[in-house]
Amino acid sequence: MLTCPLVSTIPTLRLFGILLLVVSLNAHNKSWDRPICTEGIMSVLRGNPAVMTCNISNAFTDVTIQLTAHGKEDRTIFKKKPQGNFSWSGWELQVQGGQAQLVIKDTQDDHTGIYLWQLHGRQKYYRNITLNISEPSNEDKVTDRRLFTPSPDPVKSSLLEDKPGTLVGVIIVVLVLGVIGIIIFVCYRHRRS
Template sequence: MLAYSGTSSGLFPRMLWALLLLAASLNATNKDWDRPSCTEHEVSVDRGGRVVMACNVSTIFREVTINLTAYGTTTTIFNKKPPGNHSNDSWQLQIQGGQAQLVITDAQGIHAGEYWWTLRGFQKTLTNFTLNVTGLATDNQEPESLPVHAESLSAERTEVIFIVIITTTTIIIIITGISAFAWYKRCHSPKFHRPVPSLSHEFPGRPYLTLS
């Protein structure tokens, strides 16, 4: 009993000391945490307007990757390391220390969608922004763009009709082939080949009469 008591009493100070060391380690590591802070994650802008999406961290960026998901497609716009100002068509990325800004000066339909940011500082942080561009109604489109859309719909319908015709023709050919094969087998079946009766004028029990 004395040995068990001594062991138990020595176990608790060691556990307490381990917890204190863990707390001190977490406190020291906390100084290197990125603690990202970003602008609003849902942005709406009129067509032709200016948009700024930004994220700041308490440390420094080592790499910034931005992907745009729109109309079912994901495209990598930037994958850059600081510092520097980078351009990709109408997108501009500015990275300096712990600050990153994505700037669009003339927002259009191609800019709308979800922007997925991967921020690498001392840790890896994922965040996203949703950009809505208003003023993209049909009446604002160019007149020649509508007939092109109608032609594409007509082409799709023609393709569907062509597929239906091909499928129907194939089914008819298959059914015709099966019917012809069944008719052929039926015609060559043994029960359709009965022996033809002999046209003999013999009379049973009577000899042949030979005329000389």
């Protein structure tokens, strides 16, 4: 008759308990970047400013922005820029802490396209923001010039971004609890027989 001594399971249970504690603390850890960026498509009148932003919970290590325009070769606007202010050919990038902002003061047709943001904080993230430039109508020329950009919805973005990390944490906790339960069940069965 095989028995499962209680002494050998205590270190195993302690190990799983410590692992469970680490996993549960990591699942609720605030070290996730949780990026919130300008929504996917924005339209701006020609000549008006355009502002795109990406914010994360931690400080940026670096930010890279590439532009893919229809029929043109991809071009890198800013590559691995750390904290600070940078400008190049009509684009201005400001990176401060966990906030990055791309500003185009006078939008023209060559600014149109898909902007691929490569964000690097504690994790790496990729975001696409499409910028469309439209011709101002006569009414727009008479009235004050406004920026037509959708603002990011922090509640929607944070809920969507938190789910993958939380889901992984929950799956790990369930697996660890399952393994602990199986070990206890096997030891219990062997002790009783």
